């Protein structure tokens with residue numbers, strides 16, 4: 001179900017990238033694995049790989065830094081290109097690189113990101129793995145939650161659910177902003193669906209609803225690196241700008 005949703009939503013490279021992160025084999029770079037014989041009738045080189053080699057390749061793909069689904073300046077003036085340069089190219093990349101290093105040679109190396117998070121959540125001896133894999137996953141998800149000329153009240157399935165579960169859009173927006181504002185220290189504000197009902201929640205540091213079996217529809221990163229260059233200490237202003245101008249409701253709708 002989730003896999004189908006993502007394949008349906010996967011029009012752009014970044015969504016294909018996140019699909020690969022969550023679902024090994026779904027990313028665009030796996031085209032060679034899915035492809036049949038070439039036009040010349042030759043079996044593609046990739047197809048000749050052993051099953052073990054393919055498994056290893058999928059594991060690497062599961063923790064690849066996806067491209068941003070928009071130009072670095074596309075979210076201005078609300079999120080600057082400079083913020084995205086550091087946030088994506090430095091912070092997100094570091095999580096991916098660290099996760100790959102920490103997983104190398106472990107029994108988790110062959111698992112996809114979601115399985116890893118569920119397996120190691122709450123295990124102090126695997127906190128490094130959890131933190132880096134979860135942050136890699138969270139950031140890939142976050143990029144897809146943003147788009148130029150987004151935000152404001154949604155249309156489609158999410159709008160109906162918001163009205164049913166929050167009463168109206170204004171109450172939803174206020175609750176989402178409040179979750180981000182009141183998250184003490186670093187973390188994330190989320191719109192999730194739990195037992196068929198939309199809820200707002202927040203997590204600290206790298207923690208993520210996915211690790212606890214809860215499906216997110218949207219997130220807003222409230223680590224300082226997400227907004228400090230543009231807003232300094234004004235986290236509420238950053239949250240308001242994302243909610244009013246950047247939320248990608250198409251992505252949320254694709255998750256319902």
Ligand SMILES: [Fe+2]
Nearest residue numbers: 221223225226
């Ligand atoms: Fe971040």
